[in-house]
Amino acid sequence: xxxxxxxxxxxxxxxxxxxxxxxxxxxxxxxxxxxxxxxxxxxxxxxxxxxxxxxxxxxxxxxxxxxxxxxxxxxxxxxxxxxxxxxxxxxxxxxxxxxxxxxxxxxxxxxxxxxxxxxxxxxxxxxxxxxxxxxxxxxxxxxxxxxxxxx
Numbered sequence: 805x806x807x808x809x810x811x812x813x814x815x816x817x818x819x820x821x822x823x824x825x826x827x828x829x830x831x832x833x834x835x836x837x838x839x840x841x842x843x844x845x846x847x848x849x850x851x852x853x854x855x856x857x858x859x860x861x862x863x864x865x866x867x868x869x870x871x872x873x874x875x876x877x878x879x880x881x882x883x884x885x886x887x888x889x890x891x892x893x894x895x896x897x898x899x900x901x902x903x904x905x906x907x908x909x910x911x912x913x914x915x916x917x918x919x920x921x922x923x924x925x926x927x928x929x930x931x932x933x934x935x936x937x938x939x940x941x942x943x944x945x946x947x948x949x950x951x952x953x954x955x
Contacts, residue, residue, distance in 0.1 A: 809931065810903075815923040816940045818947040822954045824911035824918035828887040830950050831909050832856050834864070834879075840953045841946050846872065858882050861894070869938055873897045877907070887911040902936075903927040909943070920947050 820827055830836050833856050838845045846865040853860030863876045875896035882889050893905035906925040911918045922943045924936055 808927075810928040811926070812928065812935060813923060813925050814935055814937065814940055815921060816944055818920045818922075818944050819914065819917060820911075820920055820947055820951045821917040822951055823916075824887050824913045826954055827911045827918055827920060827947075827950055828884075828889070831889050832879075832882050832884075834862050837946060841949045843867070844942055844946055844949070851876065853879075856882060863896075866942065868942065875899075875905075880906075881908075901929055901933045903929055907943075922947075 830840070834848045835850070835855060838848050844866055846867065848865070849863045851861040851863055858879060858881060860879050861876060862879065863874060865872065865874050867873070873896070875898045876894050877891040878894050880890045880892050888908065888910040890909075891907040893899055893902070898905050904925075904927045908921075908923040908925070910921050912921075922940060924940065926936065
């Protein structure tokens with residue numbers, strides 16, 4: 805990613821009372837998100853490849869600030885050993901504001917639950933674009949929903 809004031813990195817952490825394995829499965833198989841988070845995620849479609857396999861291309865249809873948003877992402881990394889997934893936006897509403905967009909979600913076992921860290925790496929199209937804190941809030945809300953679903 806280019807170095808400039810338009811480039812950013814935003815992270816959030818959430819402690820979940822669910823095992824890292826279950827949380828990782830939830831994010832490595834994104835169709836589960838629509839089932840467990842219907843107020844946030846309207847649907848998730850597989851365009852190419854196989855669910856849970858690196859290189860698969862998916863379309864997220866979700867709600868952001870009262871608007872319906874679509875983004876097509878390629879799952880670049882699905883690391884079963886380190887319980888980490890990486891998505892790269894390749895099409896959709898996000899790319900109207902960001903030149904590049906990458907999401908990294910990782911889970912670390914912690915007692916009877918886990919820690920979920922979500923990181924966005926991005927480059928804004930211009931300095932008037934706000935940092936994507938609202939999107940990070942959505943991911944944190946999804947983690948809360950995961951916790952409620954599995955407990």
